[in-house]
Amino acid sequence: MTNPDQALAQFQLGQLRASIDNLDSILIHTLAERFKLTQQVGKLKALHNMPPADKSREAQQIERLRHLAKESGLDPAFAEKFLNFIVAEVIRHHEQIRGQEAE
Numbered sequence: 001m002t003n004p005d006q007a008l009a010q011f012q013l014g015q016l017r018a019s020i021d022n023l024d025s026i027l028i029h030t031l032a033e034r035f036k037l038t039q040q041v042g043k044l045k046a047l048h049n050m051p052p053a054d055k056s057r058e059a060q061q062i063e064r065l066r067h068l069a070k071e072s073g074l075d076p077a078f079a080e081k082f083l084n085f086i087v088a089e090v091i092r093h094h095e096q097i098r099g100q101e102a103e
C-alpha cells in the first residue's frame, strides 16, 4: 500500500524522468548530427592529407565550452572531459577513414 505522499512522489518522479528521457533523446540526436558532420570533415582531411587531430582547434573549443558551462551552472571540468571524450571518438573515425583511403 502506498500513502498519498508516496503516490505524489511516484508521480513527480515519473514526470521528472519523462523530461530526462526527452533530453536524452535530444543528446542522442545532437550527437548523431555532430558525427555526420565530423565524418564529412574526416573525408575532407583524408582527401587532402590533413592530420586527423587539430590541437589548436580543440583548445579553442575547450575554452568556449568551459565558458558556456560556467554561465549555465555546469561543471567546466565535466564539459571539458565530455568534449575530449567525443573528440577522441571523432579522431578514431578519422584515422579509420584515412586507412580506408590509403587502401
Ligand SMILES: C=C(O[C@@H]1C=C(C(=O)O)C=C[C@H]1O)C(=O)O
Residues within 6 Å of the ligand: 038, 041, 052, 053, 054, 055, 057, 058, 061, 086, 087, 090, 091
Ligand atoms: C572535426 C575536426 O577534427 C578533430 C575533431 C574535432 C571535433 O570533434 O570537434 C576537433 C578538432 C580535431 O581534432 C576538426 O578539425 O574540425
